[in-house]
Amino acid sequence: MTTLSKDAPPLDDLAAQLPPGVLLREADAVEKYRRDWTRSEAAGMPVAVVRAETAEHVQTAVRWAAAHAVPIVPRGAGSGLSGGSCSVDGCLVVSTERMRTIEIDVPTRTAVVLPGALNVEVKRAAAEHGLWYPPDPSSFEICSIGGNVATNAGGLCCVKYGVTTDYVLGLDVVLADGSLVRLGGPRIKDVAGLSLLKLFVGSEGTLGIVTRAVLRLVPAQPPVATLVATFATVEAAAASVVAIGASTRASMMELMDQASVNAVEDHLPMGLDRSAGALLIAQSDSPGAARTAEIELMQRECEAHGATECFVTDDPQEGEMFAAARRAAFPAIERRGALMLEDVGVPVPLLPELLTGIAAIAERLDVEIPTVAHAGDGNTHPIIVYPRGDEAARERAAAAFAEVMHLAIGLGGTITGEHGIGRLKRDALPLQLGDDVMALTHRIKAALDPQGILNPGAGF
Structure with missing residues (x-):
């Protein structure tokens, strides 16, 4: 069993303050806490991991880290998509995975x-x-x-x-x-x-x-009705989203482009239309007759914007099957290669322009960018795929990653709708927020964390 460097801070002091099994020091065990779902190659090596069971354990870990100026990386389930819980060299990982009540x-x-x-x-x-x-x-x-x-x-x-x-x-x-x-x-x-x-x-x-x-x-959520509409292009599907949003409030409005549809079918066959340029999955959970009226309105708008096929169901299992297909997109696309995951959003009326711009970036830089979206609120997930081990392809993917964020900012949007800045998008944040807001952000950080030990390198 390999142990960590003897040059590490005095971990025996920390171990003495915690119950047995809470502090992990063995390198093989600590290795498992280095990365989140991004699998970032830039992740550093922690000195140890505290698997806290109580708030008092967290306090003990933080006080020890503060006393020895050791950086702390908080960690939950490790499912993050922006590198926010990836370790930095010499840090103490504080995991809350055992705090489950x-x-x-x-x-x-x-x-x-x-x-x-x-x-x-x-x-x-x-x-x-x-x-x-x-x-x-x-x-x-x-x-x-x-x-x-x-x-x-x-x-x-x-x-x-x-x-x-x-x-x-x-x-x-x-x-x-x-x-x-x-x-x-x-x-x-x-x-x-x-x-x-x-x-x-x-x-x-x-x-x-x-x-x-x-x-x-x-x-509890009322029963839902589900509409699945097929389009020749993502632009047509996005135009439908804009039109639907102007007159009703769907309880779900998800978009999948052709590449993501085919990735899901390869990974978890569900009978989705592989030839579709885009798939729109919408739901209404309004009560009674209003639910039927909303679904009919959505169907009319989809057909008015060129939907080639519309399928409607009140069956909850059928509806959940389509939602599950959308949820399966990330793991399905990951099977195609290494990923750089985007999370950009724009005002809903500019969704078609954003999707067109993403496709143009993919073509110009010769990278594959399957895209899924929480289309109803303008939040998209362009997923940049490149062959593992191909350095030239990785560089093109990194360029596309940056350009997609610049595109969203240029459209008055955001570089992250829900995944966070983490470590992967930190450099782009000032482009969206500007100098004044960044300065205010740093003042707040300095007031609450004057040593800068809490998750350094993440966020800002």
């Missing part, structure tokens, strides 16, 4: 959740009481609530129901000096003091480590 309070319609609980586990716990936790990233079965809060995760339902921040009522956060603050609580309305709660949602572990969340729940 979920308590449902029916009278207040809230869930008190520790950060290691998976999104799907919260959904299931809520469903036992006829309640629903709407935020639903495509990785909802494997991503943790702590990671969702850190990146302000969205998902397939966010077009109607919003993103993580809309459901966070309270947080316990361990700050850079090891102190713990409790923000918010099980209250729907609360404007007492500055909105510090929202400051930590989406901060990617750069301002503090979440150790407890109070989440808002809503009544």
